[in-house]
Amino acid sequence: MRSFPLPLALWAGVMAAGCAFSGGGADGSIPDDGALDAALEPAPDADGADAGLPDGADGDGGSPARELRAAVMLGAGGFFGVSGADARGVLGSGADAFAVSAHYADIASGGPENPAGRIYLFPRTGIPAAAGEAALVLEPPDATPGGGFGWALASSCDLNGDGASELAAGNHLYSTAQAPNSGRVVVFWGEAGAPLSVARATLHTLPADVVRRSDSFGQTVLCADLDGDGLSDLVAGGQNAGLSDTGVAGVFFGKSAGLLATAERTLEPPVLANRQYYGAGLLWQDLTGDGREDLAVAGWGLIKGADVSGPHTGGVCVYPNGADLGAGPAGCLFPPGDAEIRFGLPLAVADTGRARLLLVGAPDFGTDSRGAVFVYATGPDFWSNQPTQVIASPQAADTGFPSALLYVPDFFGRERGALLVGAKYGDPPAGEAWAGFVAAYPLHPDGASFSDVPRWLSHPTPRAGDGFGAALVPLGDINGDGLSDFWAGIPEHLEGDVSTGFQTGGVVFFY
Numbered sequence: 001m002r003s004f005p006l007p008l009a010l011w012a013g014v015m016a017a018g019c020a021f022s023g024g025g026a027d028g029s030i031p032d033d034g035a036l037d038a039a040l041e042p043a044p045d046a047d048g049a050d051a052g053l054p055d056g057a058d059g060d061g062g063s064p065a066r067e068l069r070a071a072v073m074l075g076a077g078g079f080f081g082v083s084g085a086d087a088r089g090v091l092g093s094g095a096d097a098f099a100v101s102a103h104y105a106d107i108a109s110g111g112p113e114n115p116a117g118r119i120y121l122f123p124r125t126g127i128p129a130a131a132g133e134a135a136l137v138l139e140p141p142d143a144t145p146g147g148g149f150g151w152a153l154a155s156s157c158d159l160n161g162d163g164a165s166e167l168a169a170g171n172h173l174y175s176t177a178q179a180p181n182s183g184r185v186v187v188f189w190g191e192a193g194a195p196l197s198v199a200r201a202t203l204h205t206l207p208a209d210v211v212r213r214s215d216s217f218g219q220t221v222l223c224a225d226l227d228g229d230g231l232s233d234l235v236a237g238g239q240n241a242g243l244s245d246t247g248v249a250g251v252f253f254g255k256s257a258g259l260l261a262t263a264e265r266t267l268e269p270p271v272l273a274n275r276q277y278y279g280a281g282l283l284w285q286d287l288t289g290d291g292r293e294d295l296a297v298a299g300w301g302l303i304k305g306a307d308v309s310g311p312h313t314g315g316v317c318v319y320p321n322g323a324d325l326g327a328g329p330a331g332c333l334f335p336p337g338d339a340e341i342r343f344g345l346p347l348a349v350a351d352t353g354r355a356r357l358l359l360v361g362a363p364d365f366g367t368d369s370r371g372a373v374f375v376y377a378t379g380p381d382f383w384s385n386q387p388t389q390v391i392a393s394p395q396a397a398d399t400g401f402p403s404a405l406l407y408v409p410d411f412f413g414r415e416r417g418a419l420l421v422g423a424k425y426g427d428p429p430a431g432e433a434w435a436g437f438v439a440a441y442p443l444h445p446d447g448a449s450f451s452d453v454p455r456w457l458s459h460p461t462p463r464a465g466d467g468f469g470a471a472l473v474p475l476g477d478i479n480g481d482g483l484s485d486f487w488a489g490i491p492e493h494l495e496g497d498v499s500t501g502f503q504t505g506g507v508v509f510f511y
Contacts, residue, residue, distance in 0.1 A: 066413040066483060070460055071509045074495065075131050078105025078115060080505030081489030084473035085153035087121055089165030090188075091135055092195040096124035098475060099167070100131075100507060101150030102491075107139040116140050117149030119169055121196075124478055127509050140171060140186055141201040148173035148218075149186065156190075157223030157232035159254040164190030168234055170218030182206075183217030185236045185252075187259060204234070206241060206250050207262045215241035217250065224284040226295060227253060228322060234259060235295070237279025242268055247278030249297050251325065265325055269299055269317065270332065273308040277301045281316070285349040287358060289379040292321035297329070298344030298360075304334045314343030316360060318383060331383035333360070335374060341365040343374070350407035352417060354447025358382070359419065361402040365390075368397030373405065373421055377448065389449050391421070394439055394456075399426035401439070406472035410483045417443040419450050420457070422469025422488065431462025438469045438488055459490060459508055467492035468508070478511060485511040 075081060080102035087099040098121075105118040120134040128134070140149045152170035159166045167190075172183040185204045188196040206217050217238030226233045231254030239247040250263030269278045281298030288294055295318070302315035317329035335343040341362040350357040358376040365372035375389040376382060393401035403422035411418035424436040439454035459468045471489035478485045487507045494501045 064413055066410065066416075068411075069511050071127050071511070072460065072490075073128060073130060073507050073509065074493065075100075075102055075491075075505035075507075076105065077502065077504055078102035078118065079491040079503075080105065080120075080131065081471060081487075081493075081507040082491040082505070083151060083153050083471050084487065084489070084507075085167075086155040086474075086476075087165075087167055088124075088156055090121060090156050090167050090190060090196045091123060092191070092193050095135075097121045097135065098124055098473075099153055100487075101153055101169070102505060103148045103151040104146075107143060109139070109143045114143060114145045116143055116145050116147060117151075117171070119150045119153065119167075124476070126479065127511060136195050138167070138169070138188060138196060139198060140174075141198045141203070144171075144174060146173060147171045147175065147184075152219060152221045154221040154223040154234070158190075159187070159223070159232050159234065160189070160256050160258055161231045161254070162190075162192070162256075164192050166190050166223075166232075167196060168221050168223060168236075170221045170236065172216045172218040172238070174218070179211050179213045179215070182211050182213060182215045183219065183238055183241075185218045185221055185234065187234070189258070202258065203261070204236070204252055204259060205262055206238065206248070206266065210241065210243060210248070210266060212241065212245075217241050220249075220279060220282045222282040222284055224293065224295065225254075226251065226325070229254070231255065235282055236263075237282055237297070239277035239280040239299070241279070242266070244268075244272045245274035246272055246276045247280065247299050247301075249279040249282065267297055267319070267325060269302055270328060271303045271306060271308055271310070273303060275301045275312055276303060277314075278317075281344050281347045283347045283349065285358075286321075286356065287318055287349075287378045287382065288320055289356075289382075290321070294321050295319040296347060296358075298347055300342040300345040301340070302332065302334070302344065304338065311338040312340045313338060314341060314345070314362065316344050316347065316358075316383075331381060333358075333376065333383040335360075335362060336386060339365075341372075346402060346405050348405035348407065349378075350417070350419060350443075352407075352409070352443055352447040353415070357388075357448065359405050359407070361405060363400065363402065366392055366397075370395075370397050371399065371401035371423070373402050373419070375449065391419075391441060391450065391452065393423060393426075394454055395423065395426050399423040400436070400469075401426065403436075403470050404472040404489075406474060406486060408474075408484050408486060411440060412442060414483070418455075419443070420472055420486075421454075422472050424467045424470040426469070428458035428462045428468075429456055431458065432464040434464045435459060435462035435466045436468030436470070436490070437462075438472065457488075457510075459493075463493065465492050465494060466490040475509070475511075481511075483511075485509065
């Protein structure tokens with residue numbers, strides 16, 4: 001892990017001042033000297049022009065500004081940092097863990113160069129200094145190369161009710177001779193007192209009569225108790241799958257004997273036509289306001305309306321908790337207008353304590369695909385409502401905004417949250433262009449909307465092509481200070497020059 005004498009870039013148009021930093025240990029580690037390795041720019045005062053957030057510094061009653069540190073951990077190649085998930089219970093020792101994947105990493109078996117993909121599991125005992133500190137590394141059980149293993153991860157869950165945790169990983173480019181890139185999901189089964197093992201892995205696909213080439217099944221994965229029987233179920237999306245190339249989500253219901261090898265239910269969009277990319281986004285949250293989680297399935301080319309000739313605006317369909325999945329969604333959310341803006345990718349929820357907001361990305365919104373995040377108040381039949389806010393990218397075009405979404409409830413300090421939006425191809429205000437940035441939008445005091453003026457977060461030493469912000473993953477409170485920590489992926493980070501360097505990938509921890 002590296003610490004840097006250069007500041008963590010947190011911006012409001014200009015570089016923040018007043019940051020204090022340590023120089024780092026001789027081995028590149030962060031010294032335990034109590035000094036800041038990065039500091040957060042103070043939030044604006046209550047009477048400021050850009051959000052009205054108290055900073056606690058001038059008698060306005062707010063909490064002190066958070067001092068945010070950054071630490072970079074490089075990977076070992078293969079787009080390390082492309083995705084991650086909570087992985088509690090998978091190490092078998094009672095220790096919590098988190099997962100970081102590298103979907104194109106070379107694995108130990110299958111020859112000297114076998115980019116099958118790997119998942120690194122780290123104990124949740126602190127910020128790791130290097131990828132080699134992973135307590136466990138998982139690989140596809142059959143060593144199949146080029147399958148994108150780990151592109152998507154579900155948070156650990158109990159699929160068979162034995163009290164041990166399972167981990168499901170998408171393998172969306174897995175190929176057979178008959179169906180190249182059709183995809184699959186790999187499930188690693190927990191056992192009491194033992195870590196996960198490749199020896200206890202099972203493979204799961206769509207039904208044989210549905211599988212086609214380039215389905216990309218496993219592009220998204222989710223664990224949730226859909227049927228309320230106390231066992232988690234597995235949902236996986238394939239944006240090109242389905243007999244009409246609509247995209248589908250396959251459902252595997254949890255059972256004491258384990259999951260079936262093929263999906264028991266396939267969810268399709270209401271209009272059966274191609275180019276809808278259904279299943280590209282999955283979410284399990286209470287969206288209807290009844291206190292129970294609902295399933296949301298996004299398709300970034302979903303057809304608006306009931307006609308196959310309608311516009312492919314993209315949309316999000318909702319299956320309320322306890323409803324019959326076979327009956328289809330209760331409703332689908334579409335953006336205002338008919339522009340094809342890839343609405344639905346990515347998805348997230350911000351639970352601010354005063355409101356529960358659905359956040360929906362639209363990377364092709366605006367002139368030259370500027371990109372935007374649509375904010376919706378959740379509640380009964382919310383899919384009939386207009387957005388309460390549309391947050392456009394702070395940069396002109398083609399930044400990847402929004403690559404990822406994450407709400408951090410105490411980003412600026414206790415009870416002072418922010419919406420983080422990744423732009424993996426964006427230009428940070430300092431460092432090399434096209435390195436990526438994360439825009440941090442302060443939560444307004446009403447708890448139901450965000451400031452339009454972001455702070456900008458970047459890699460401490462931005463390099464072109466890092467992909468900073470491609471993933472934003474919560475860590476919980478990993479360092480014990482009572483505040484929420486997270487990491488941002490830099491899966492395309494290169495050490496050295498373009499011609500002779502090595503693409504390590506990596507993550508930037510913020511704590």
